[in-house]
Every structure is written in C-alpha cells, then in structure tokens.
Amino acid sequence: MARTKVGQLGGQLGEYLKEQRTQSRLSLRQLADQVGVSNPYLSQIERGLRRPSAEVLQQLAKALRISAEQLYIRAGIVSPDDSHIAVGGSVELAVLNDASLTERQKQTLLDVYASFIHQNDDLHDQSTA
Template sequence: MEKVADIASDIGEYIRQQRNSAKISLRQLSKLAGVSNPYLSQIERGVRKPSAEILQQIAKGLRISAEALYVQAGILDLPKGGPVGDAIRADTELTERQKQVLLDVYESFRRENHVAEATAKPPATAGEETTSKE
C-alpha cells in the first residue's frame, strides 16, 4: 500500500512541477484538463492517484505527452532510445503510428549495431603477437 502512495505523490509532484514551469495556475490547468480544481489539487498533493484517462487530460492541458505522465505514474515502463526516442515522441507533427514506426526502425538499427559489435573480433592489444602470412 505504501508503494501506491509513493507513486501518487511522485506523479502529483511531477504534475505540479510541469504546471509551474508552464506558468499555469491550478485553476487554469483544471479548466484545460476538464477536472475539478479540488480533484487536481488532491492529485498534486498525492492524496489521489489519477486514472490513465485523467492523466491524458492533464497531459493535454499541460501540452506534454501523456506517455511522460504514464511513465511517472508507473503505468508504462521508461521508454528506450534516449534523446532520439524522446525527440520522436515529442514531435507534434507525427501521428502516433508514424512515431511508433520510427521508434521501431531506430531500435532495430541499435540492436543490429549491438550484435555487430558483440561479434566483431576485438583488435590486437599492445604486446600481443599477430600472425601474418608473408
């Protein structure tokens, strides 16, 4: 039970940080997200744990990805791909399907390179003799 309270507190704090950095009041965000002011306040204080649907509405109000809130809430695992994956996910001109295709291609390239590196013969180090046919 303690873990659920921690997650609710963490997501509430994250929402508050995002709201403050966007310079949006609690009242403005509640209106943009379509949730009541008291309910949003309870979420930010960690008293309530919002559903995925409410998180999506809050993300829309904050103009951030719902996925970012889902990760913070523990609904989704932390996405792979680092800054490239983050940039793809943040692009507002791509559809969700286009983003997923790009992420899949990017991850396949990364896996391919990882396999190639793992199977490549390591270079000879100083002091090792190399055999050559002359």
C-alpha cells in the same frame, strides 16, 4: 507495502505535475478547467492523494504540452522497463490509446496483463533458483 509504493508513485507524479504546471504559468484553477476536472481533485493528484485515470492523464499531458507516456510512467501505469516493449510500443500504451475501449475496460486489461507478467517473472525466478 503496496500502499507505500502507490503513495510514492502518486507523490512523484504529483510533484512532477505541479512542477510542469508552474513552469507553464498556470494556476491550479486554470489547469483544472482545461482538463475538465475540479480544483480539489487536481489538488489531491498534485499532493499524491489521488491516482488519476489514464483519461485524466491524457488530458493533463495535452494541457501541459508534455508526453502522456511520461505521465503514465510516473503514475506507475506503464513500466519504464524495456523488457515488455512490443513492436511499435508497449502493450500498456496500445491499450491506453485504444479509443474503442472504456476506461474500466482499459484498466481491466492492464491489470490482467500485469498479472501475467508478474506470474511469468515468478515462474522464471523459480526455474533459475
């Protein structure tokens, strides 16, 4: 079931990226060059076969002149749900925008944060049942 959800998210992101690229009148090769990734890798992202890192999403957003946050939401990195928004933005966005962290550290922090939220949601569900 998790694979299906990831595939759906990747597909939604890929379709959106392809649409934005087409509207920007950029070829796959041109966008890949601007972002600094290979053509096959970008093609796999657009087809929903690969899930890009937050860094690649930031570069894609910059090249396409669109919101990085919108890409994070479509990629499933940031929840569109407002229930976990902190003052000044979401925890996820703060982690993703911290230039002092490596990509691996960012992903680890996001995974831990998501597990805490999930655990608290489960505890809340049990207490209301």
